[in-house]
Amino acid sequence: MHTEHVTHHATYPLTSRKTDNMINQKVMMQQLRKQGLTVHVANHGLECLDFISQSSYSSNPTTPLEQQQEHQESHPPTRSTATTDPSPTPLSIILLDLEMPTMDGLTCIRHIRSKQLRGEIRGHVPVIAVTANARREQIASAIEAGMDEVVTKPFRIPELVPQMRKLVAEVLGRG
Numbered sequence: 802m803h804t805e806h807v808t809h810h811a812t813y814p815l816t817s818r819k820t821d822n823m824i825n826q827k828v829m830m831q832q833l834r835k836q837g838l839t840v841h842v843a844n845h846g847l848e849c850l851d852f853i854s855q856s857s858y859s860s861n862p863t864t865p866l867e868q869q870q871e872h873q874e875s876h877p878p879t880r881s882t883a884t885t886d887p888s889p890t891p892l893s894i895i896l897l898d899l900e901m902p903t904m905d906g907l908t909c910i911r912h913i914r915s916k917q918l919r920g921e922i923r924g925h926v927p928v929i930a931v932t933a934n935a936r937r938e939q940i941a942s943a944i945e946a947g948m949d950e951v952v953t954k955p956f957r958i959p960e961l962v963p964q965m966r967k968l969v970a971e972v973l974g975r976g
Contacts, residue, residue: 827914832958841890846904849895850912854874856892858922892926893969898931906930907946914947927972929965 830840855862895913899906910930916922928953930948932939940951950970954963 825913829958832961836962838902838962839891844903845901846897846906846909846912848879848895848903849909850904850916852890853892853895853922854924855890855912855914857889858892858924858926859889860921860923862889894927894929894965896929896931896965897948899930899934899939906932906948907943910943910947925972927965929968 826842830842831838841852843852849962853859877878893917895905897909901909904912910928913922913928917925927949928947930943930951932943933954934940935953940953943951949962949972952964
C-alpha cells in the first residue's frame with residue numbers, strides 16, 4: 802500500500818498512495834477515482850516527501866516546471882521538451898502505508914511532522930495510516946508518530962472515503 806492525497810475541492814483529489822502490491826495499488830486507485838477522488842501515487846516514503854514538496858502544503862513548492870528548468874540548466878535539451886503547469890499540486894490528505902520499501906510510513910510521518918514544525922510545510926497535513934497491523938500497540942505507535950488516524954486492512958473504500966473527507970474538514974476547521 803502507499804500514500805494518497807485528497808484535496809478539499811468538490812472532486813476531492815487524492816494523492817500519494819503507497820502499496821506493496823502493484824495490482825492492489827491499481828485496484829485501490831480505481832476504486833478511489835470512482836468515488837470522485839484524484840489520486841497520485843508515491844511508491845515509498847521518499848517519493849511521498851518529494852510530492853509534498855511540490856504540493857500546496859509546501860512553504861516553497863518546487864513545481865515540475867521548476868524542476869524541469871533546473872534540469873535543463875545543467876543538462877541542455879537535445880530536443881524540445883513540453884512545459885507543465887507551474888502551480889503547486891493540490892493536496893488534501895495522505896493515505897500512508899506503514900509497510901513500504903526505501904522509507905516506511907512511520908519514518909515518513911515523522912519527517913512530515915518535523916517539516917511542519919520547521920515551517921517547511923504550511924499547516925497540518927492530514928495523514929491516515931493504512932496497515933494490516935491491527936494490534937493496539939501498533940496503532941498507538943502510529944498515532945504517537947504523527948498519524949491522525951489509522952485504518953486497518955482489509956477496509957472498504959465506501960467507508961474510507963467519508964472518513965477521509967471528515968478528517969480533511971476537521972483539519973480545515975482548525976486552520
